[in-house]
Amino acid sequence: MGAGKTAFGAFPDRDLRSLAVEAGEKCLHNAHVVPSQIESFYLGNFAGPAFVGQNHLAPYVSTALGILGVPATRIEAACASGGSAFFHAWLEVAAGIYDLVMVVGVEKMTSQPTPRVSEILAEAGDCAGEMRAGSTFASLFAMIARRHMHDFGTKREHLAAVAVKNHANAALNPEAHMRKAITLEQALKGKPIADPLTLYDCSLVSDGAAAVILAPLERAAEFTDKPVRILGVAQASDYLALDQKADITTFPAVRRAGEQACQMAGVTAREIQFAELHDCFTIAEIIAMEDLGFVPRGCGGPYVFEGHTALTGERPINTSGGLKAKGHPVGATGVAQICDLVLQIRGEAGERQIPRHSLGLAENLGGSGATCVVSILGAA
Amino acid sequence: MGAGKTAFGAFPDRDLRSLAVEAGEKCLHNAHVVPSQIESFYLGNFAGPAFVGQNHLAPYVSTALGILGVPATRIEAACASGGSAFFHAWLEVAAGIYDLVMVVGVEKMTSQPTPRVSEILAEAGDCAGEMRAGSTFASLFAMIARRHMHDFGTKREHLAAVAVKNHANAALNPEAHMRKAITLEQALKGKPIADPLTLYDCSLVSDGAAAVILAPLERAAEFTDKPVRILGVAQASDYLALDQKADITTFPAVRRAGEQACQMAGVTAREIQFAELHDCFTIAEIIAMEDLGFVPRGCGGPYVFEGHTALTGERPINTSGGLKAKGHPVGATGVAQICDLVLQIRGEAGERQIPRHSLGLAENLGGSGATCVVSILGAA
Numbered sequence: 025m026g027a028g029k030t031a032f033g034a035f036p037d038r039d040l041r042s043l044a045v046e047a048g049e050k051c052l053h054n055a056h057v058v059p060s061q062i063e064s065f066y067l068g069n070f071a072g073p074a075f076v077g078q079n080h081l082a083p084y085v086s087t088a089l090g091i092l093g094v095p096a097t098r099i100e101a102a103c104a105s106g107g108s109a110f111f112h113a114w115l116e117v118a119a120g121i122y123d124l125v126m127v128v129g130v131e132k133m134t135s136q137p138t139p140r141v142s143e144i145l146a147e148a149g150d151c152a153g154e155m156r157a158g159s160t161f162a163s164l165f166a167m168i169a170r171r172h173m174h175d176f177g178t179k180r181e182h183l184a185a186v187a188v189k190n191h192a193n194a195a196l197n198p199e200a201h202m203r204k205a206i207t208l209e210q211a212l213k214g215k216p217i218a219d220p221l222t223l224y225d226c227s228l229v230s231d232g233a234a235a236v237i238l239a240p241l242e243r244a245a246e247f248t249d250k251p252v253r254i255l256g257v258a259q260a261s262d263y264l265a266l267d268q269k270a271d272i273t274t275f276p277a278v279r280r281a282g283e284q285a286c287q288m289a290g291v292t293a294r295e296i297q298f299a300e301l302h303d304c305f306t307i308a309e310i311i312a313m314e315d316l317g318f319v320p321r322g323c324g325g326p327y328v329f330e331g332h333t334a335l336t337g338e339r340p341i342n343t344s345g346g347l348k349a350k351g352h353p354v355g356a357t358g359v360a361q362i363c364d365l366v367l368q369i370r371g372e373a374g375e376r377q378i379p380r381h382s383l384g385l386a387e388n389l390g391g392s393g394a395t396c397v398v399s400i401l402g403a404a
Numbered sequence: 405m406g407a408g409k410t411a412f413g414a415f416p417d418r419d420l421r422s423l424a425v426e427a428g429e430k431c432l433h434n435a436h437v438v439p440s441q442i443e444s445f446y447l448g449n450f451a452g453p454a455f456v457g458q459n460h461l462a463p464y465v466s467t468a469l470g471i472l473g474v475p476a477t478r479i480e481a482a483c484a485s486g487g488s489a490f491f492h493a494w495l496e497v498a499a500g501i502y503d504l505v506m507v508v509g510v511e512k513m514t515s516q517p518t519p520r521v522s523e524i525l526a527e528a529g530d531c532a533g534e535m536r537a538g539s540t541f542a543s544l545f546a547m548i549a550r551r552h553m554h555d556f557g558t559k560r561e562h563l564a565a566v567a568v569k570n571h572a573n574a575a576l577n578p579e580a581h582m583r584k585a586i587t588l589e590q591a592l593k594g595k596p597i598a599d600p601l602t603l604y605d606c607s608l609v610s611d612g613a614a615a616v617i618l619a620p621l622e623r624a625a626e627f628t629d630k631p632v633r634i635l636g637v638a639q640a641s642d643y644l645a646l647d648q649k650a651d652i653t654t655f656p657a658v659r660r661a662g663e664q665a666c667q668m669a670g671v672t673a674r675e676i677q678f679a680e681l682h683d684c685f686t687i688a689e690i691i692a693m694e695d696l697g698f699v700p701r702g703c704g705g706p707y708v709f710e711g712h713t714a715l716t717g718e719r720p721i722n723t724s725g726g727l728k729a730k731g732h733p734v735g736a737t738g739v740a741q742i743c744d745l746v747l748q749i750r751g752e753a754g755e756r757q758i759p760r761h762s763l764g765l766a767e768n769l770g771g772s773g774a775t776c777v778v779s780i781l782g783a784a
Binding site for chain 1: 450451453454459463476477491495496524529532638642643648656
C-alpha cells in the first residue's frame with residue numbers, strides 16, 4: 025500500500041484538481057507505481073459541484089494524473105465519501121477483480137463563504153425535514169451532546185478534553201490545518217456555536233486531498249518494504265434524520281460497521297491499539313469510542329478526560345489531530361484517516377509516533393450517522 | 405434479475421425520493437424480493453444536490469425503501485451514473501461478495517428552470533476550460549456532428565432519421581416522456597439549438613427513476629421464471645474536454661468498454677441483436693454504433709437512414725424511444741436502459757417487442773465521452 029497527502033488548510037491559490045493531483049502523485053511515488061499500472065480509480069468527494077462548480081470528478085482527476093481508460097468512479101457518501109471509496113477499492117482487490125486500485129479523496133471548501141459552506145454541508149442531512157426546520161449539523165450534534173449529558177452525566181469538560189487532546193496532537197503534525205495547542209479553559213470559553221458546543225467542539229472547514237493505493241498482499245513486496253495489511257473493512261447505513269432514530273446517543277451504522285470490521289479482522293475492539301475517529305464534533309469522538317466498544321456506553325467522556333486516549337495513553341485516538349485540528353476537507357477525510365494509520369503502523373509519524381502501533385482502526389461517519397465505514401489496518 | 409421503472413416525464417408533484425421509491429418497489433415486487441433480503445444498495449444520481457438540494461442520497465433512498473444497515477453507496481459519473489452504479493453492483497455479485505444487490509437510478513430535473521438545468525448539466529464537462537468559454541453540451545455535440553459531417557459525409561437527414569425512429573418507438577412505449585411520432589420534415593425544420601442540431605436532435609429534460617436487482621445465476625430461479633443473464637459489463641474513462649481528444653468523432657471510452665464487454669460475453673459486436681444506445685444527441689447514437697463496431701466508421705448515418713435500426717430492421721436501436729423521446733432523467737438513464745433490455749429479452753415489450761431479442765447491449769455515456777459503461781445481457 026502507498027499513501028500520500030497534501031497539507032490540510034485554507035489554500036486560496038489551489039483548486040480542487042491540483043490538490044487531488046498532488047496527493048495522487050505523492051501516493052504513486054510512495055508506492056513506486058506509475059499511472060499506467062493503476063487498474064481502477066476511485067474518487068471520494070462530497071460536494072465538488074456545489075463548492076467549486078465541477079461535477080463528473082473521477083475522470084476529471086484521474087486523467088490529470090495520467091490514469092487513462094480504466095474505470096474511474098466517484099463515490100459520494102457525505103463526510104464518509106472517502107471511507108466509502110476506500111471500502112469499494114478494497115472490495116475490488118479483495119475479490120481479485122483488480123490488483124492495483126487507487127483511491128483519492130478531495131474537497132476544496134474554503135472558496136465559499138461560511139454561510140454557504142453550512143448550507144452545502146446541511147445537504148448531507150434530511151433537507152425536507154430537519155434541515156428545512158432550521159437545523160445545521162452543529163445544532164444536531166448539540167442535541168446529541170445534550171442528550172448524552174442527560175443520559176450519562178457527560179460534562180462539558182469531557183467534550184473540551186477531546187478538543188484539547190486533538191489540538192495537542194495536531195501541533196505535532198506538520199500537515200495539520202491548525203497547529204495550535206489549547207488549554208481546557210480556552211476550549212470551555214470558546215465562542216458558543218450551538219449550546220453546549222463551542223467553537224472548539226467543531227471541526228474545521230478545510231481544503232485538502234489524500235490518496236492510497238491498494239494491492240494484493242502477495243504483491244506488496246513489489247511496491248514497498250513496509251507493507252500495511254487491510255484486516256477488515258465494512259460500510260453500513262442508517263436513516264438520515266435524527267427523528268427517525270430510536271436513540272440519538274448511539275449510531276447503529278457505527279456499531280454495525282465496527283462489529284463487521286472486527287469480525288473480518290478476527291480481533292476484538294479491546295485489542296485495537298489506536299484509532300482515527302470521526303470527530304466532526306467532540307461528542308462524535310466520544311460516542312464513536314462507545315459504539316465501537318472501546319469503552320462501555322456512557323463512559324467515553326471520562327475516558328478521554330483521564331488521558332487514556334492521549335499520545336501517551338493506553339489507546340491513542342486521533343494522533344493526527346483529527347477533524348478537529350488536522351482539518352476536515354470532507355471528501356478527503358476518510359482517505360486521510362487511512363494515510364494516518366499507515367504512517368503510525370510504519371513508524372513514520374515523527375513527533376507524534378506512538379509506541380504500540382501495529383493495529384489501528386479508522387471510523388468515518390457520514391452526516392449524523394447515515395453512513396459509516398470502519399477499517400482496521402495492521403502491520404503485515 | 406428484477407426490474408422496475410417509473411414513467412419518465414415532467415412531474416411537478418413528485419419529489420426525487422418518491423420517484424426512486426416507486427421504481428424500487430416495482431423492482432422488489434418484480435423480483436419477489438423483500439427489502440431485508442437486499443445485501444448492498446447502489447444509487448446512480450448525477451446532480452441531486454443541485455437539482456433538489458439534497459445530498460447523501462444513497463441512504464436517503466435506501467432507508468425509505470426499508471433497506472436498513474447494509475452498504476448504501478451513491479455513484480456519480482455524469483450521465484453514466486446509472487450505468488456505473490450497475491457496473492459496481494455487478495462487480496459485487498460476480499465476485500461473490502454479495503448475492504442480492506439493488507441498483508436504483510434517479511434524477512428529478514424539471515423543478516429547475518431550463519437555463520439552470522443547462523448550467524447543472526454543463527458541470528459534467530470541463531468547467532475551467534470549454535464550459536467557461538461558453539460551451540454547453542449542445543454546442544459540444546454540434547461541433548462533433550459538424551466534424552462527423554466533414555469527415556464522413558454524414559447529412560442532417562441522417563441525424564433527423566435517428567430522431568424520427570426514436571420518436572416512433574417512444575410512441576409505442578406507455579412509459580415514455582414524449583409519445584409523439586414525428587416526420588423527417590418536422591425533425592429537419594426543428595428550432596435551431598446549436599447548428600447543425602435542432603430541437604429534435606436533443607434529448608429531453610425529464611424526471612424519473614429505474615431499478616434493477618442482481619443475483620447470482622444459480623439463485624435466479626428463486627426470484628423469477630424469466631431470468632436474464634448479464635454476459636459482460638465494462639466501464640472506461642477518458643478526458644472530459646474535447647480539446648484533449650485526438651479525434652472528436654470517436655470516443656475511446658466507448659470503444660474500450662465495448663471491446664471489454666464483448667470479450668467478457670464471448671460475442672462479437674456483429675452478433676448483438678438489439679441495443680439501447682446513449683442518444684443524448686442524435687449524433688451520439690450514430691457514433692456509438694460506429695465505436696461499438698455495429699457498422700464501420702462513418703457508416704452510422706446511412707445505416708439509420710436506411711431503416712436497419714428500426715423496430716423492423718436487422719438491428720433495432722433504442723426500441724424504448726431512447727433518451728431522445730423516452731426521456732433522459734440523467735441518473736436514471738443507465739439503469740432504465742438495463743430495464744428496457746430486460747423487457748425485450750423477456751418478450752414483455754408489448755407493441756414495440758422485436759422478434760430477435762435474446763442478445764442486447766446497453767451503452768451509457770457520461771459527458772462528452774469521459775465515462776462509458778457498456779453492458780451485454782442475454783436470455784439465461
